[in-house]
Amino acid sequence: MSDRVVPPAARQRRRPTKQGVVLSAELIVATALRLIEEHGAEALSVRRLGRALGADPSSLYRYFRHTDDLMLAIADELIGGNLRSWRVTGDWVADLRDLGLRIHAGALAHPRAAMLSAHRVTGRTHEIQAVESMLGVLRGAGFPDPEAVRIYHAFVDQALAFGALDSACTALPRAAREAEAEVWRTTYARLPAATHPHIAATSRHLVATMRTSSYPAALDLLLTAARTRLAELRARTGEARPH
Known part of the structure; x- marks a missing residue:
């Protein structure tokens, strides 16, 4: 989005989009939030949002001045x-x-x-x-x-x-999360007391708590x-x- 400004009074759309929904700031925010969770920060583009809403991308300027304005609303x-x-x-x-x-x-x-x-x-x-x-x-x-x-x-x-x-x-991908959590059991819990006395003394507590x-x-x-x-x-x- 650019820094183009549309007066607040003009930030309304009463005609349905191609998908049969009436645009609103709330709908745009909800859609942007869903897209961010699916695709990350790159989802915040007027083209992608317009496609998801079935609306002309330029119509989003009726509600948000630019991408950062939308991010603050989110x-x-x-x-x-x-x-x-x-x-x-x-x-x-x-x-x-x-x-x-x-x-x-x-x-x-x-x-x-x-x-x-x-x-x-x-x-x-x-x-x-x-x-x-x-x-x-x-x-x-x-x-x-x-x-x-x-x-x-x-x-x-x-x-x-x-x-x-x-x-x-x-x-993180689930496999990466599980692998990192397992390090507490496979690495820290096996360190010897002779070289790492404090970790060895508390290892069972580390294994129990560091996963969460x-x-x-x-x-x-x-x-x-x-x-x-x-x-x-x-x-x-x-x-x-x-x-």
Whole structure:
């Protein structure tokens, strides 16, 4: 796509495409997301999208100015998918843990798109809602604003980074994934204690855990640290109050 701009009021198409569907931004995003998972980043071309939609490629400019505009919309849709069934319960640790696991699972459901979009800032509806909601959870828990932002930053970066990391593994051919997982059993578990005492002592744990993502454990460590930090802040505030 080029940088051609179509006014928002003109970004509508009411006539069906050759396949009998009416174009919309939502349909284009859904189709692009499917094509990315099937073909990778090269799927984001007006020609391929137009062919998949049964539409004149130029009609896509009614909805998106260029490829990057569409990529940001895809990234925002991934965020929206994580939020749709997430509910704040008032237990800030449980709520953030639930959201973190949803972000990670959403990335694994769309691994190629997750790798392309993890580093993007969309400034769009779903991302804004996510930032507002997460900061609301942290401020509601009692974190001062600088701490709320610091923990939000660490939380979202951790979730996105693990999502991209594990998505890259998921995107590998199955044979390659299985071969790499087997290295823990065939190589590390057989290293002798005489030369590698620490690996030998922990090898059964390595074999048991290294085949899967460490994100749940990393998330729990982050939330435990955040809980400890909140307790420290409350204790400090209590000590500063006159008795």
